[in-house]
Amino acid sequence: MSVVNNIEDGEIDIVIGALHSDLRPFMSAWKSIFSRYHLIIVKDPDLKDDLQIPEGLSFKIDIYTKSHIDKVVGSSTSIAFSGYSCKYFGFLVSRKKYIVSIDDDCVPVKDADSFLIDPVAQHLRNLATPATPFFFNTLYDPYRNGADFVRGYPFSLRSGITCALSCGLWLNLADLDAPTQALKPEKRNSRYVDAVMTVPARVMMPISGINIAFNRELVGPALCPALRLTGEGKVRWETMEDIWSGMCVKVVCDHLGLGVKSGLPYVWRNDRGDAIESLKKEWEGVKLMEEVVPWFQSMVLSRTATKAEDCVAEMAKRVKEQLGGSDPGFGRAAEAMMDWVELWKKVGSGPSPV
């Protein structure tokens, strides 16, 4: 058992949502990085074929499929765990303090000497060091080697607060929306920005679910599979679930005095899908975002909401009351959030339900 930044390997779950049945290339690519951790693989319930995992790997893996989901969640919930939302089931049943989740079409980035860059270690570093959301440090993360707080940074703010969420980035296929990618189909992200930074308090951002890590104990319930597009698909261009969930988490973190970091680590995202095809479905998500950003930005939660689940429950009510009228998608999201809180209370802790 080894320790990185005071976090023991045994405190971490790597949660992978399997939207592809053949996970052999994925597992081979990540073998050297993931093998020291426990893995939870949740198979998209819509996936018909059996999962293919490489033989003979010294992984500790738990695989969950539709039958597990049905057993634990039952059919009375409005939450759909299909597509990218399947990984939330993994978040729910995990009993570890930290979760790292990476999409199954991503592989590690190689550095100039062809060594694999370990995003898990970087995520853990981000979560183990304080966040500094109350004042912007122009040299970015002051806790990194070779950096510090700059002149003019108030000393009382230098101890920072706990970081609850670490949002990584992507080389090659960046997480752009369909219209943007369709306009520049050859565009790939080749810029490696060597920085991590805290996203300031009360500042909203689009949190991508492709490469994230979080402190499950502190914010687990706040990552919720709530907003589903009617045309939701199996490529990121056809979803908004993570963006919605991310806005919820940011509001919760700001309210509870927890930090969110963005930047390193990078993963390499393989080319997949057709942006122009997805364009036909994406407009719904784009339309919804126009409404929700100002709404989230103005959200102030009550003082009595002192835990993540209380915050989510309160937000769900407000979504229903204030946004439910403008689009049925919001009404459904509110239901899903309320169901999620109930589910979390029932099976989010205690003995594993699977």
Next chain:
Amino acid sequence: MVEPATDTKSAVRTVALLKDELDIVIPTIRNLDFLEMWRPFFEPYHLIIVQDGDPTKTIKVPDGFDYELYNRNDINKILGPKASCISFKDSACRCFGYMVSKKKYIFTIDDDCFVAKDPTGKAINALEQHIKNLLCPSTPFFFNTLYDPFREGADFVRGYPFSLREGVPTAVSHGLWLNIPDYDAPTQLVKPLERNTRYVDAVMTIPKGTLFPMCGMNLAFHRELIGPAMYFGLMGDGQPIGRYDDMWAGWCIKVICDHLGLGVKTGLPYIYHSKASNPFVNLRKEYKGIFWQEEIIPFFQAVSLPKDCTTVQKCYIELAKMVKDKLGKIDPYFDKLADAMVTWIDAWDELNPTGAANKGKKA
């Protein structure tokens, strides 16, 4: 080990953007030898040299540069009694250069800042990057995880609302430093050998509602949009504080930019900061500031400017009133500073009468 670009003579001279619309303001007390290395990038532009310290000393400007130079006697002559707002024996005096400039944009740089190299070894044209930053919009209302979406190779990410993609005009471009980082005295004393060797290849907008420590070593701004708020305060000779000039200006411009819907960017370009100032001297200068900033920051965080403050000058006068009202009780220095802020605006308006300089929202 990071090193400056020593041979810039062979640097490619690109088209000098905005060469008739931008002034380079340089405060100096020693000499301007550093300009030789910047020649390929600065020569097309007009320089405003603000000579601090002994006005009888002659500061030689390298041949070939087009410049105007002001020493203390010139400042006193031009401003008369209002010259009291311009600091003496502190690089804060540079803001006099902002006031006398007639250009739309300003770039200011310290005389110990050399040309840096990017990771490929190429000499960085810091001025060109600042201009690029200023000429494209900022995005303060929603954080873009791929940083400045207007940079080549970047874009807005999925989930970024389309209605926010036009951005707002950029008022300030804050650059960074390789080698000697801009640390305060206590940090310098604890880490005398730390050097910034990390080149972070990003420019980003500092979100609305977020304050930051603005360093004046490598800074550019849109003079018509925010110039009157770029007062660097009362520092140096006869003042209880130093090394907070740029910090003060940074907090003022940020609350005003947030109020007027203007953007502030930070990140590239890097310059190579060559000189580490004496940390013991710095400690003496900063000492009060370290305590005062604990109260100053909450003050700025709570500032709410009234709706009828629609120009930079109006915002700034209002801010001066609030400084007197709320910070005056910390130390009489803030009373003086508030008065100096008003004097500065009077002087600014006198030297820049009517029209374009006053509008808050012009792009």
